[in-house]
Amino acid sequence: MIPVAHEADPPATLKVFHEKTVRRKGGVRLTRAASETERAIAHFTNAAHYAGNKKVSKENFVFRIYSEKEVSDYLDGKFNKKCGYCESAMAHVTPKDIDHYRPKASIEGAGYAYHPGYYWLGANWHNLVVACPRCNRSAGHEVPGVNDIQQLGKASQFPLLREGVRVRSHTGVLDDEEQARLLLHPYFDQPGDHLEFGEDGLVRPRIQPDGRPSEKGLHSIEVYALQRAALVEQRKKTLDDFDFLVRDAAHLIAMHAHVRNARARRSNEAQLQLVFVKMAGFFGAKAPYQAMLRQYLERHRGSRRFAALRRAGLDLMDLLAA
Structure with missing residues (x-):
């Protein structure tokens, strides 16, 4: 559950409250x-x-x-x-x-x-x-x-x-x-x-x-x-999928340090950018389980889990401002 912005008065678009x-x-x-x-x-x-x-x-x-x-x-x-x-x-x-x-x-x-x-x-x-x-x-x-x-x-x-x-x-x-x-x-x-x-x-x-x-x-x-068990399983799957992207990004960053070919470096950078875009998608307005994911980021914000990404200039905490 996350907080949902709420107007003090019914919005004018709801004609059943105002115009009808x-x-x-x-x-x-x-x-x-x-x-x-x-x-x-x-x-x-x-x-x-x-x-x-x-x-x-x-x-x-x-x-x-x-x-x-x-x-x-x-x-x-x-x-x-x-x-x-x-x-x-x-x-x-x-x-x-x-x-x-x-x-x-x-x-x-x-x-x-x-x-x-x-x-x-x-x-x-x-x-x-x-x-x-x-x-x-x-x-x-x-x-x-x-x-x-x-x-x-x-x-x-x-x-x-x-x-x-x-x-x-x-x-x-x-x-x-x-x-x-x-x-x-x-x-x-x-x-x-x-x-x-x-x-x-x-x-x-x-x-x-x-x-x-x-x-x-x-x-x-x-x-x-x-x-309920089905909900717990779905939350865990969502977090596992996000964590997989974190590990994938760390792997691409580690590989990048050893790539010398210009084309290969561009390809690696493009893959890394795609992974980061996918990460951001987990924090889109319509994405589920925001409360869990936000707490996950906050809990690990200074840990080694995100260290490789931070060294590459990718701060996952920026996702919270999305």
Whole structure:
């Protein structure tokens, strides 16, 4: 997971939030998103639908704004067609989900169950995250080092450090529970402060200044299924492929010192340039697993692993500025 730049207000290109309006009595005009939010509030606060923290009717409210094409297309660009949680590229493999970071219809997890959920955030711009189905939906997964299949995936989970601060109504103030939320948000957190990626493809909660593992890191790994075996294997393969290019570049540099023929030297230089271009591709906007690769470079920035490249004037740390 990497931080994703986010505007304070919905961009004007999202017409469903700005230009497409609905007429109401008294001449008041609302955006379609605002209108949907008002209807959601009316539905979910109706005792005929929800009472005593339970759903008591069969009638469902259908949220539509978040999945409209204009919203979907904009989020594709925002997340570079990658999962906002695990960073896997999705466009060529599976359709994306648009996840509500705070679940809209119900909130359910180990030790807590609430109906309804954060119904007033169904069309809220700050609450929409592109996610792959493996992170967003509950399913059985293999986990390295664990014998049994684990049921993982976000679904309707939204754990808090203290349940007593959970906001249960549209009249509440979300700031009251911000300090207690336990899931990383790509808009509002620096995930690298909480997640540490190893060269084995595994991810661990980063140790905090107080000496304890990050609570946000720990819960995000579990809820977003970031330790599922298939994902761990793919991260490791990506890092192995990048490391192969590092070794290939070092080999070409070593060969260059012994090449005397001008044509051979030019060929060697061209190959080295091609390898470096391929390395840079691992840090392109649409490339997966940026958090792991960036930590890998930072971890080895002064080590012998990159020494040959540095002597040749190739500083891999420049890739971080790409």
